[in-house]
Amino acid sequence: MILVLSLAATLWGVGVVMKAPVRLRLGMILVLWLGVVGLHLALPEGHPLRLATGGEARVWLAFGVVAALILGYRALVGRLRAKAAPQEAATPSGAFRPAELDRYARHIILREIGGPGQRKLKDSKVLVIGAGGLGSPALMYLAGAGVGTLGFVDDDVVDGSNLQRQIIHADARIGMPKVFSAEVALQGLNPFIELRPYKRRLDEATARALFADYDLILDGTDNFDTRYMVNRVAAELGKPLISAAITQWEGQVSLFHPAGGAPCYECVFPVRPAPGMVPTCAEAGVAAPLPGVIGSIMAMEAVKHVTGAGETLKGRLMIHDALFAETRVIGVKRRGDCPVCGASA
Numbered sequence: 535m536i537l538v539l540s541l542a543a544t545l546w547g548v549g550v551v552m553k554a555p556v557r558l559r560l561g562m563i564l565v566l567w568l569g570v571v572g573l574h575l576a577l578p579e580g581h582p583l584r585l586a587t588g589g590e591a592r593v594w595l596a597f598g599v600v601a602a603l604i605l606g607y608r609a610l611v612g613r614l615r616a617k618a619a620p621q622e623a624a625t626p627s628g629a630f631r632p633a634e635l636d637r638y639a640r641h642i643i644l645r646e647i648g649g650p651g652q653r654k655l656k657d658s659k660v661l662v663i664g665a666g667g668l669g670s671p672a673l674m675y676l677a678g679a680g681v682g683t684l685g686f687v688d689d690d691v692v693d694g695s696n697l698q699r700q701i702i703h704a705d706a707r708i709g710m711p712k713v714f715s716a717e718v719a720l721q722g723l724n725p726f727i728e729l730r731p732y733k734r735r736l737d738e739a740t741a742r743a744l745f746a747d748y749d750l751i752l753d754g755t756d757n758f759d760t761r762y763m764v765n766r767v768a769a770e771l772g773k774p775l776i777s778a779a780i781t782q783w784e785g786q787v788s789l790f791h792p793a794g795g796a797p798c799y800e801c802v803f804p805v806r807p808a809p810g811m812v813p814t815c816a817e818a819g820v821a822a823p824l825p826g827v828i829g830s831i832m833a834m835e836a837v838k839h840v841t842g843a844g845e846t847l848k849g850r851l852m853i854h855d856a857l858f859a860e861t862r863v864i865g866v867k868r869r870g871d872c873p874v875c876g877a878s879a
Contacts, residue, residue: 541566560605630656634726638680644843651841652680658840659683661748663736663764665712666690667815667825668754668778668832670702675833677720677727681840684720685730685748688712699822736760741767750839752832753777756814758806765790765799769875775799776835776847778828782818783857785828788866789835789848792875796848797868801875824856 630638630652641647641655660681662669665688676684692703692715707715713731720729734740736755741764745751751773753764761777768775769792777799778787790798831852838846847863854861870876 631726634680637724637726641679646843647837647841651843654840654842655680655837656682658750659685659748660750660752660836660840661685661687661744662752662754663687663760664754664756665700665702665716666696666754666756667699667780667820668829669716669752670700671826671829672752672754672832672836673716673720674702674723675830676836677724677729679833679837680724681727681836683728683730683748685732685744686713686716687732687734687736687744688716689733689735695816699820699825701826736764738763738767742771745771745773748773750836751775752836754829754832761799762806766874769793769798774839774848776832776839778832780820780824780828781815783821783824784853784855785824786851786853787828787831787835787847788851789839789846791848792868794848795868797866798872798875801869801872802851802866804869804872821856827854827856 634656635642638652641652642649644651658681660676660683662673662676662685665673665686669686669688673684673686688711690712692700692708692710692712694705694708696703697705697708702719703712703715704719707718711733713733717729717731720727732744736744745767751764751768753761753775755761755764756779761779765775765777768790772793774789774791774794775798776787776789778785780786788799788802790796790802792798792801831854835846838844839848849866850863851866852861852863868875871878
């Protein structure tokens, strides 16, 4: 037995000196073990070689079982550690990792954001409604900025006609649900944030349940029923709402927050347009970069609101005319008779 153990130690030592992989060294010892067991099974009892190598095959079989148990336990522990590592890396809370400090360095050196502001972004939860024209740039920039938890709701699938302006999607993902297509793009952009895709149509009950878990809501939807419903639920829960709309060459955006002293969406737009008065992008068309301009402003307003930097569009409505390169900002106020946030609400 001592002879075999010495030979195994020699093989291991030679492997170490030659810098052979651990698997190769274990393989050589396995071949030696198989040879010894085969020798004991093939030779008659009392044979000199059997006596020189332990006498009985049962001894070596017991060694093999013990070694297999030890190696199996180590492999299991290794797999559990490997599984735990990605979850740990994706957790948005805790100290910034070196890769994050490098990623957000341009934010951190900004006086108005700095380290404390970037920490606020990391700890924030933002929900974006719609992963289309406005949602695409908003989501991309919020992910790049380091918003720790980013949720997005959409029940549509990627269509070829979307790709003219919805930059978060790709030709290879036509037919895929928009939220999952967006998830692919956002994971590739920033692996340090938590993504929450919701493939569903947003009704009032769903909105109320979702909004409660987020600090800020961004609405980039293209129909008035949803806009009014989102505004109503956000105001009821005291959540700030950045809402925007686009058509053809023009877009508008504001931050609505009655709990913070600003008007709500229905204060500014108390009457729904008559059917057909405000055509959708599919009906009237839209210039490709326009959603990028307005969606990026939504993301900028979100970053300012979360970090406290500068002056937001709270209580102000920004209107951008891309055709004539004109932008104007007008003040907006709460209405006492607003059915959502007024005295009668």
